[in-house]
Amino acid sequence: MLVEHHPLGTFLPYMVATFDRHRFIAIQLWIFVLFLIYETATELNHLFGEGELWHLLVTARPSELPLDRRQRIFELVRLSKLADAHSIDEFRDPSTLAHTQLVDIVHRIAREPHMRPSME
Numbered sequence: 001m002l003v004e005h006h007p008l009g010t011f012l013p014y015m016v017a018t019f020d021r022h023r024f025i026a027i028q029l030w031i032f033v034l035f036l037i038y039e040t041a042t043e044l045n046h047l048f049g050e051g052e053l054w055h056l057l058v059t060a061r062p063s064e065l066p067l068d069r070r071q072r073i074f075e076l077v078r079l080s081k082l083a084d085a086h087s088i089d090e091f092r093d094p095s096t097l098a099h100t101q102l103v104d105i106v107h108r109i110a111r112e113p114h115m116r117p118s119m120e
Contacts, residue, residue, distance in 0.1 A: 072109060079105045 045053040049069050082105065086098040093099055 075105055075109050079109075 041053070045051075048056060052068070079102070082098065082101055086096075090096045090098040091102050
């Protein structure tokens with residue numbers, strides 16, 4: 001047993017004598033860098049929306065990405081302003097500018113349906 005051959009009073013002087021400050025600082029810096037990487041990734045994931053960072057970095061091409069959250073909100077605000085400025089009859093008439101703008105906004109907001117793999 002370790003205690004039988006070395007009294008407990010010798011542990012603290014042994015640690016002080018063998019303590020390497022350079023290694024301790026290097027390990028602490030490494031832990032700090034890993035923490036910063038983790039926090040940055042977490043904040044970016046929160047900013048883009050849950051799972052969107054993974055989707056952005058790994059799975060999709062930039063041309064295929066849907067609108068992000070801010071762009072969708074911007075389009076919904078445009079839609080709200082358009083609805084306040086025009087009557088329902090203007091939206092129903094395909095020859096009006098209001099109808100064209102409505103269709104454009106809805107087209108940008110709409111998401112493509114996901115293809116489900118067949119069970120065959």
